[in-house]
Amino acid sequence: QQKSVTIGVSIPAATHGWTGGVVYHAQETAKQLEKGYPGLKVVVKTSPDGASQANALDDLTSQKVDALVVLPFNSDELTNPMREIKKRGTFVTIVDRGLKDPAIQDIYVAGNNPEFGRVAAKYFVDNLKQGNVVVLRGIPTVVDEERVTNFEKALEGSGIKVLDKQYANWNRDDAFKVMQDYLAKHPKIDAVWASDDDMALGVMEAIRQAKREDIKFVLGGAGMKDMVKKVMDGDKMVPANVSYPPSMISTALGVTAAHFYTNAPMRGTYTLNAELITKDNAKNFYFPNSPF
């Protein structure tokens, strides 16, 4: 018999590399799942900010969706609207940024932003041991804040000193500029935590231009394919990366669909931890067809 299920997906608009990846994976997975499960309809909607996302959620629920897969802009902001939706009996899957009230979410596919910062910090402690690093922050958001504070916390007591940290908005151009300025300001930098691969690319151009030899490596994050490729190829400047796969949305979608089409209940938390990507395991993280 045909089972008719509609899953609504609400994610941030493709405003930078990583969210672009999320949108791509959501769309691709939606197509695959619709093919795989007859009667399934997946509606993907993007929003440019938290308030718009709340609007989009309203609009999705007014179309009678059976389940919602949501990657919130901001978990604080969305906790309330999601509670409303939950009350109406919709099945709720949250991705990456968990709601303040865990009771709302049926499935939580957890990305782990604090861990992202900690893994990065651990890499610095292990490989640099001693020295000066500069940090490029993203856009002022909870995601960024969790990553950076935990990074700093994890460095405490080690011989590594954060010389400077500035916002570069997860943007290559801004990162390029901020790095140029860092280079002018600090005569000796041992390594850079770019905290995001888009920013890492900008940083590397700035370093290349300045022909500075003191910088040993740049650590990005999120596992952009170009960067993973560099890790795989053993690029000296890019010895590692921290995974934060935008494909986590696919996992969430898959599990949610399975909840309706298989008999096994799929509730619970699926943690996709931030993992350190090195030359050894890089090929597991390399997806040449992904746009990100």
Place this chain on the structure above:
Amino acid sequence: MTETVLRTGAEKRRFNVDMRALSPFIALIVLVIAGALINPDFLTASNLLNVVTRSAFIAIIAVGATFVIAGGGLDLSVGSMAALTAGVMILTLNNMGTGDMGTLALGMLVAIGLSAACGLANGLIVTFGRIEPFIVTLGTMGIFRSLVIWLAAGGTITMRNFELRELYRPVYFGSVFGVPYPIIAFMVVAAVGALILYRTSFGRHVVALGSNEDVARYSGVPIWRVRTLTYIIQGVCVGIAVLVYVPRLGSATPTTGLLWELQAITAVVIGGTALKGGIGRIWGTVVGAVILELVANIMVLSNFVSEFLVGAVQGAIIIIAMLVQRSVHRGR
């Protein structure tokens, strides 16, 4: 003899003027029809109420923007101002701790006071510094935004007190006779705005200032006071919008209110107020805000636009809506 000519002429003219003021409504109707064709769910009462309800923030802010723009000014700082106000309001509520009406009222007072003060700052710098409002408010936009980021330490400012949240929630989600409070709020703001702009000396002065500053000055209009007041009104409107906004999401983040200035100005312009000043159409502005929200809603409800292209379709719809308006004018 002249007398009779006078009257009929007046009749005809008034009709013409009305057509022009009506054209945003026509664009609205066209959009509603388009929406209904695209998705039958669109015309449900709940969907339409939702859309109008959430257009409340922008509509309220845009009413203030109508004053500023009609007076020949511009305010780019409203989005950041809203974020800052929301942030400070929530911090105040959190620090009071108690979950009673008094706390809430105090928080609201703080919000309105702060946003009015922000508006005052804009107004004073524009009038006394004699700098282009574009630059001044771009500057204060950066300042207000940074202050939120700093207050939130780069994260989020959230209402902690659960009771207070529950007490406050109905301000966004509640309704009287089926009409949600935000809609009532924005109708009241618009009505008061229209009353001020069309029926008081101050409103006249605003329009005179926007039409020709010299004439206003030579006519004894206190231009500095009037100009500053338009920015204060803008501030107060932002404050009111925040009062409606906070109960919805219960938090303020560094990205709250991002690009609201652009939306508010767009609503004002769609509504028929000229950016160069001298004309102000409050009701047009409100319709403009609803149109913006409707377009976004239709985008979510329609299923044949790739997610990547939503922005393109949205942009095209707005341009087309304006072209429709224009042809309505010219047809007359």
Place this chain on the structure above:
Amino acid sequence: MTETVLRTGAEKRRFNVDMRALSPFIALIVLVIAGALINPDFLTASNLLNVVTRSAFIAIIAVGATFVIAGGGLDLSVGSMAALTAGVMILTLNNMGTGDMGTLALGMLVAIGLSAACGLANGLIVTFGRIEPFIVTLGTMGIFRSLVIWLAAGGTITMRNFELRELYRPVYFGSVFGVPYPIIAFMVVAAVGALILYRTSFGRHVVALGSNEDVARYSGVPIWRVRTLTYIIQGVCVGIAVLVYVPRLGSATPTTGLLWELQAITAVVIGGTALKGGIGRIWGTVVGAVILELVANIMVLSNFVSEFLVGAVQGAIIIIAMLVQRSVHRGR
């Protein structure tokens, strides 16, 4: 006797006009001094060259914006247009595959052609649709941006051909006699822009159009053509900026060019061009663009501003810089 009185009056005035055109330079000098006091590294040649080099994109775009604004228009779409142009250019280069000069030249041609076409579209909708440029270019801003995102499928468009990248890289990073190419490019664009605006009939017509459209029409200025041309010039400037931009990072992302429109307009206004049109100061604009980049640079170089408050200080500096300019005028 009256004769002499009038003459001295005229002399005095001409001097004043110069002061007014000079004031952005004064703001620049004040900033440079401030920067030097804050951090001695600021005054190193490499830092200053870096700053000026990276102000090139905005400066080049802002030269185009000077035309549009002096002519009484506005273009909000430049940032998205730059992203789209960069994206299409890179895709063209990737699809050609070969790493020779010919490919590069073709890619450049495509970039300029596309951005000119985008400008033409803006110009035609504004002139023939008679819609406020604010709305039109807000619409096309959404359209262009969406198209990039769609082309990039939400990801990044990167130059694949390594040879081509190396061939192209010097256009951003190379220099002649120590002057980086981007600086040469923007000086040339500004010089040509100044020549067109100040020394051709077309430039005269642009300013007349912005000053008083009716007068321009009565004087036989082909206003539709002139207005459309300003948008095309804006488009071509965006194209040139892209030519300098692409070799820097070799990619276009959905965030490329975000808020460049705001920066370009700010540069124009800081440079002394009035937003209402009728005045255009190309060199002021260029200085404005450098000022913007300098302020950002000083923020990173200084040690006593928390990263949360950078925006606030930046906003304050811009307002203060304008106040300084103002007092220079008035002091005269």
Place this chain on the structure above:
Amino acid sequence: MDSVLRAENISKSFGPIEVLSGISLDLRPGEVHAVIGENGAGKSTLMRILSGHIPPTKGSLHLNGQPITFSGPVDAESHGIVLVHQEILLASDLTVAQNLFLGREIRRFGFVDDKAMREKTRAILTELGTHIDPDRQVSRLSIADRQLVQIARALLVPHKVVAFDEPTAVLTPIEAESLFEIIRKLRSQGVAVLYISHRLNEVKAVADRVTVLRDGRHITTQGIEGLEPLEMARLMVGRDMSKLYPEKPATASDQTLLTVRDMAVPGFVENVSFALRRGEILGFGGLIGAGRTELFEGIVGLRPSHGTIALDGKDVHFRDAREAMAAGIVYLSEDRKGKGLLLQQNLRINLSLAALDKFTKGSFIDGGAEEIALDRAIKDFDIRTRRRDLLAGQLSGGNQQKLLLAKMMLLEPRIVIIDEPTRGVDIGTKEQIYRFIASLAAEGRAVVVISSEMQELIGLCHRVVVMRNGRVAGEVAQADLSEDSIVYLATGVHEERAAEIAAGHA
């Protein structure tokens, strides 16, 4: 067939209102053809039709005997027909030379040749008898200078027909004389000149034929011989106009209302002192640029100024026009378009703008009271508008002036300062305005009249203060009022003679 331009049965309607009906007019080469009529008679509208600015609703134009339709003013210009507008149509951000050559720049190697344009501008302005700096921005010129620039611009292209729409309204006699010189020269070159003016003496002096319009209809076209100004006035107004100036009210008292001492407006005026008494009409004469406007703008707080102002013996200082108004002093700007009226707003809004407080009930404006006031103003000041919902900018020039008067009089001031009160106003209305000014004085108010029309000062004022180069050159008492005495003081020629007059009566 010796007419250059012929209009046949021209009618023009704006919406349902017909402002011109069945006008025929033929213009011969080498003649000066005056068109006169009351404010709102349709003179400017006719000119705009002849010069291609607006198309007629009915009727046709013939150029050299061939029927022709103009696609626009540029087209008409290319056929040698140019119009000097009644309102100033210049791009105020551009310089004088740039405006003169706008749309027809002189080019060298593809670039504008500023040097050549500057020289030509200087030459043509000199011919007009003025020394305006070609590089001066137009927004910094006085209205008179702008008018001269506008005339210069029109004369720059090759022309067969030149239409002047009230060119002398803002000029002083000296400039007007240079203009007449030019007009005569044009005539001798075989150019047809259309000339509109409310100064009938000028018409008499310069015109060959006169066409009279009334209420949009053609009344008559006559040769100038035997047509005296008085008769012209009768034809225009439709009644006898024997007496233009009222009796000077005998209310001028010794009671000083306003004393101004050592007034200075930086850059314009220095060291001006005078006293204004109750019930008197005090004239201010002088050439353009003498600083009269600036002096009074300074006094009422519209410009930075310093000096002592005593009102009723008490020292006052006004920071803006509002404070001056509150103290009972109003100033009516000479620049009615730029500083007097909101051209884009309707009559009602314009009328009540300065005196809004009088129309507020509670905190709201009483629209009904405004309408009543508008009705009264239309009646009292004879504002000729066939529709009351026009925008101020759509009123004829003279009627705008009347509206401005009505607007400021709503404030019921004690001291009225009127800058060029009858600029562009027809003779019938002039008489009304003069009577009105006299009645103000008779009511015990004090009136300052700034005027460049000597006759007006002489016919209206009790005393005339003459300014030159930002200073008071002297004062002429009622008994000595004559054009000569004023001109001497204003120009400073015959220094000894001027000093004599000043010494004798100061």
